[in-house]
Amino acid sequence: xxxxxxxxxxxxxxxxxxxxxxxxxxxxxxxxxxxxxxxxxxxxxxxxxxxxxxxxxxxxxxxxxxxxxxxxxxxxxxxxxxxxxxxxxxxxxxxxxxxxxxxxxxxxxxxxxxxxxxxxxxxxxxxxxxxxxxxxxxxxxxxxxxxxxxxxxxxxxxxxxxxxxxxxxxxxxxxxxxxxxxxxxxxxxxxxxxxxxxxxxxxxxxxxxxxxxxxxxxxxxxxxxxxxxxxxxxxxxxxxxxxxxxxxxxxxxxxxxxxxxxxxxxxxxxxxxxxxxxxxxxxxxxxxxxxxxxxxxxxxxxxxxxxxxxxx
Amino acid sequence: xxxxxxxxxxxxxxxxxxxxxxxxxxxxxxxxxxxxxxxxxxxxxxxxxxxxxxxxxxxxxxxxxxxxxxxxxxxxxxxxxxxxxxxxxxxxxxxxxxxxxxxxxxxxxxxxxxxxxxxxxxxxxxxxxxxxxxxxxxxxxxxxxxxxxxxxxxxxxxxxxxxxxxxxxxxxxxxxxxxxxxxxxxxxxxxxxxxxxxxxxxxxxxxxxxxxxxxxxxxxxxxxxxxxxxxxxxxxxxxxxxxxxxx
Numbered sequence: 111x112x113x114x115x116x117x118x119x120x121x122x123x124x125x126x127x128x129x130x131x132x133x134x135x136x137x138x139x140x141x142x143x144x145x146x147x148x149x150x151x152x153x154x155x156x157x158x159x160x161x162x163x164x165x166x167x168x169x170x171x172x173x174x175x176x177x178x179x180x181x182x183x184x185x186x187x188x189x190x191x192x193x194x195x196x197x198x199x200x201x202x203x204x205x206x207x208x209x210x211x212x213x214x215x216x217x218x219x220x221x222x223x224x225x226x227x228x229x230x231x232x233x234x235x236x237x238x239x240x241x242x243x244x245x246x247x248x249x250x251x252x253x254x255x256x257x258x259x260x261x262x263x264x265x266x267x268x269x270x271x272x273x274x275x276x277x278x279x280x281x282x283x284x285x286x287x288x289x290x291x292x293x294x295x296x297x298x299x300x301x302x303x304x305x306x307x308x309x310x311x312x313x314x315x316x317x318x319x320x321x322x323x324x325x326x327x328x329x330x331x332x333x334x335x336x337x338x339x340x341x342x343x344x345x346x347x348x349x350x351x352x353x354x355x356x357x358x359x360x361x362x363x364x365x366x367x368x369x370x371x372x373x374x375x376x377x378x379x380x381x382x383x384x385x386x387x388x389x390x391x392x393x394x395x396x397x398x399x400x401x402x403x404x405x406x407x408x409x410x411x412x413x414x415x416x417x418x419x420x421x422x
Numbered sequence: 423x424x425x426x427x428x429x430x431x432x433x434x435x436x437x438x439x440x441x442x443x444x445x446x447x448x449x450x451x452x453x454x455x456x457x458x459x460x461x462x463x464x465x466x467x468x469x470x471x472x473x474x475x476x477x478x479x480x481x482x483x484x485x486x487x488x489x490x491x492x493x494x495x496x497x498x499x500x501x502x503x504x505x506x507x508x509x510x511x512x513x514x515x516x517x518x519x520x521x522x523x524x525x526x527x528x529x530x531x532x533x534x535x536x537x538x539x540x541x542x543x544x545x546x547x548x549x550x551x552x553x554x555x556x557x558x559x560x561x562x563x564x565x566x567x568x569x570x571x572x573x574x575x576x577x578x579x580x581x582x583x584x585x586x587x588x589x590x591x592x593x594x595x596x597x598x599x600x601x602x603x604x605x606x607x608x609x610x611x612x613x614x615x616x617x618x619x620x621x622x623x624x625x626x627x628x629x630x631x632x633x634x635x636x637x638x639x640x641x642x643x644x645x646x647x648x649x650x651x652x653x654x655x656x657x658x659x660x661x662x663x664x665x666x667x668x669x
Contacts, residue, residue: 161518162511163668178518189515195508197441204440212433212516214426252512 112173112186112259112291113137114159119168121154121315128154130315131168136293138259141286143306143323144295145399151315152295153191156262160189172260184213188253188261193245193268198238202229202248205237206255215256227251228277242269250278260291267301279305303395313403323395330398334367335374338387345383352377363387430517430526437513438530441503447496448534451577452542455489459546463553471557478559479566479634482547483573486632487605489542490625493535493577494601495594497584500531501660502594510669524664528585528657535581540574547573565634565642572631572646579646583624583653589660621645624652 114136121129129151136142144152157163159170161178172180172187180186196205206220224233227247237245246269253261263282267275282305286292296302302309309326311319319326339345342364349356349366352373356366366374371390378385393401438444462484470476504510504527517523547570551558561567588597605625620626621638630636630645640648 157511157668160511160515162514164666180518183518184516191511191515192508195512197503197506197509199441199443199503200437201440204436208433208436208440209512209516211436212430214429 114170114172114260114262114291114293115174116155116159116170117168119155119158119170120166121151121158121163122166128315129158129165132312132315132317133168134310134317134320136291136310137308138291139286139289140307141282141292141294141305142308142310143302144293144310144312145299145302146295146297146312146318147403148297150312152312153264154315155312156189156191156264156293156295159262160187160191182213182215182256184209184215184258185256186258186260188256188258190246190249190253190261190263190266192264193242193249196237196245196248196252199236201234201236202240202251203233205248206252209252210255213256219255219257223251223254226254228274243271243274246270247274250281258290260293261285262293264295265297266294267296267298275301299394299396299399311399311402318402327393327395327398330401331393332367332391332401333370334365334391335369335371336363336365336387336389336391337374337385338363339378339383339385341383344381345378348377348381348383349374365391367391427522427526430522431530433516434526434530437503438500438534441499444496444499444503447492447499448538450492451489451496451535451538452545454492455485455542455546456549458485458488459550460553463550467550467553468555468557471554477634478554478557479563479569480632482550482559482566483543483569483632485546485550486543486573486577486629489546490577490580490605491602493539493581494584494605495598496535497531497581498588498594498597498601501527501585501588502592502597505588505592508669514669520664521661524589524661528582531585532578532582536574536578539577539581540571542577543573544570568642569632569634572628572642575646576628576631576649579628579649579653580625583649583656586653586656586658586660590656590663592663622648624649627652 117133119129119132120127132151132155146152154163158165159172159177161176170176177183177187202224203220206223207217210217210220224230227250229244229247229251232240232244237248240248246266250263250266253263266278270278282292282294286307294306303323306323308322309319310317321329346356354366354369356364358364371388375385375388470481471478504513513523514520547561547566551560559566561570584597584601587601588594591597621630621640627640627645628649630640631642633642636642636645
């Protein structure tokens with residue numbers, strides 16, 4: 111099994127606790143989204159898994175072994191931490207060649223990943239001449255070098271153009287389909303919902319959620335429908351009589367919260383009111399996430415905290 | 423296949439040769455020393471040779487004082503390239519055994535500096551003497567071969583000394599801006615004032631090997647050993663920092 115297992119992981123920097131008794135497993139065969147606001151501990155957790163930082167307590171293993179004890183780790187785990195970290199004076203090719211050489215990976219793989227990441231034409235250019243998107247592609251190329259069974263990508267779509275974002279999304283989904291373990295951190299909700307099957311959510315260094323995307327959305331779903339009808343006045347009265355509160359929207363559609371499509375559909379049918387459209391409101395990942403963090407005020411960023419305050 | 427030392431050595435060699443400032447610093451060890459040698463011996467070499475306190479052997483290696491600045495720069499930049507923008511994280515992700523990474527890096531720095539140092543030292547001696555006319559000495563003269571070998575080793579040790587300090591301080595600028603003024607100014611001044619203690623300074627001790635008859639308590643090879651001890655101390659200090667710190 112090539113899962114990433116984190117157990118009771120804790121990391122203090124001075125008096126600040128960056129990661130707080132974190133326990134979770136990242137399983138193969140699916141893309142796991144690693145969510146949380148900046149400073150939630152995502153990058154720290156990744157560094158701890160890689161043995162770059164030493165945990166205050168707890169353990170982190172990949173396939174049951176600590177990363178530091180892996181022979182030729184790049185062949186087991188592909189990593190993108192910070193695309194800016196590659197030395198600007200090297201060419202993309204020599205950067206990858208040095209990495210490949212250290213892990214006994216054939217030079218041929220360097221040409222392959224340059225090709226695969228769309229950098230073949232600029233392989234002999236110095237990295238300092240690269241745009242952020244190109245550096246990001248180089249970082250992903252480095253993660254692919256050893257054809258690893260586990261990949262850990264920190265904010266991989268940072269700086270990528272729309273084409274690049276689609277590329278990385280398909281790449282991650284493809285790797286998961288092949289049975290690899292894929293952990294991807296992001297603070298962008300809409301994007302994460304486009305590729306993740308499973309979610310691990312951190313806040314203030316603690317685990318807030320570890321469940322499938324479906325479960326996560328369902329558990330934060332507030333029932334409601336959106337509808338369109340030719341007899342808005344009558345339907346409004348009917349719904350109000352049944353204790354619901356329809357709210358008109360700008361586009362001629364009505365939104366009713368706290369009700370299912372079945373209930374509204376039946377009510378309309380009973381009264382003989384034709385409905386032109388009736389859809390259940392779907393929770394977006396962003397809404398579910400905000401719902402989760404709103405319940406834990408100490409983990410929300412100052413901006414959202416004050417916004418929540420105004421609503422009260 | 424297990425992670426082999428050879429693989430990591432090869433990787434470090436690629437890393438060193440692919441950063442321009444590092445590769446240029448290494449070439450500068452040779453270029454600067456030779457240029458100064460040619461200029462100095464061609465212009466004032468024979469005139470100086472007439473002085474009463476003239477030391478033909480030590481004068482032949484006069485230019486190493488300038489070449490050592492490039493050696494320091496090589497040792498420092500080869501290490502500091504790992505501390506730019508967290509490049510070390512990428513290196514440690516590829517080679518998580520820090521001892522292996524550090525040993526390989528230091529070995530490659532040391533081997534390159536030694537190779538270039540020896541070539542530089544011998545070339546300096548041989549080329550310089552071509553301008554010395556009747557005052558010229560050869561490798562067969564007393565102490566000359568020892569000085570030429572020792573000069574090369576000295577350059578390698580100075581590069582390693584700088585490499586260790588840079589690992590400790592995580593900055594080439596910090597090392598270059600303390601070490602170079604130290605070698606150029608402090609060591610000369612202190613060397614004149616406090617003779618006995620000053621001979622144990624890394625540069626003073628190591629350069630004893632360049633003298634035909636070094637005075638003081640240290641012999642030519644013991645002097646070089648003192649410099650080696652300084653380099654070892656710096657490398658161990660660097661290792662203790664690298665071993666424990668979060669990357």
